Amino acid sequence: MMQAIEKNQVSAVNQLIQQHIDLSLREDGRASPTFLTQAAMLGHNDIVEALLKAGADKGAGDGDGYTPLMTAILGKHADTAALLIKYQADVNAVSARGDTPLSMAKDNKDAALIQLLVHAGAKE
Structure with a gap:
């Protein structure tokens, strides 16, 4: 699954979903990404949506x-x-390091993300 996500192979991801792959599996590694965190990091929206719809x-x-x-x-x-x-x-989630989505967007100086998050109810 992780290879299909990294290569943005939507059809392969959908096939694995149909085969009832455990969506909570993690790849070993420093950050131990989930399928959804990896797809989101890469901006693969079709895969993000497929994973969300699959639960x-x-x-x-x-x-x-x-x-x-x-x-x-x-x-x-x-x-x-x-x-x-x-x-x-959750726009107000807090990471283990104390980061929030809004603090991360501010650290990146990303005005579009800051505006999106504030509009969605993100707090300092």
């Missing part, structure tokens, strides 16, 4: 405690962040 946990963090919304912000993908917010991702 992937939009609040499950990677090994660093970053939620899919946070990884979308790290990847500077405002469209992916908007998609996750549409699916009711």
